Amino acid sequence: MENRVSEANVIAFNGFPLYFGVDIPESEILSYSLPPKPPVGAFDVRFTGGWRVVENEGEIEFINPNKSLNISYQINKNENWILTSETGTQHVLHGIGEIELTDNSGILFLEKHFLTPTHYSLSQNYPNPFNPVTTITYELPQESYISLEVYNMNGQQVTSLASKSQKAGKYTVQWDGTDLNGHKVSSGIYLYKLETPDFTNIRKMVLMK
Known part of the structure; x- marks a missing residue:
């Protein structure tokens, strides 16, 4: 394991390391799986699925019985990575640093995090199907006023996730399955629509409870 992750980026939660940015052969991936989650009240952190390493992106699940969570990281090859919370707060990871949650x-x-996008795009939400939270990613090649809204299959607006001017770049927004009034919506298929003066795209997502 140590040889495979020796060149990997590292992010540690209260000292427990996870690795990313490295390709692990399929024949060896099980070596990087973690045991079942510990009992309630114990600290735990892992990539979704029970992994200790991912190549390009992943969800990190954590349970922290302490008052604060110390996150330290070491990024190699002059790369930039983005760590996004459930509330949409983003932290840029570059070089060596620490974050306190x-x-x-x-x-x-x-x-x-890649270079400035060359075109508009709206990615498929992740995970999909989802419960209770999903992440939507979109890219802007230039500063644009954007609108990102969720609709039901009857074409009725469920909620607005973003409505503002943003600079060129890659953005992530999360939806927790609530409507404009903060009420939980029912299971089913929903549409999310990204609209700018020069671009419009609609995708489907599935909320399962």
């Missing part, structure tokens, strides 16, 4: 549990989304 006060959350007791939750999910963080880790992904590689």
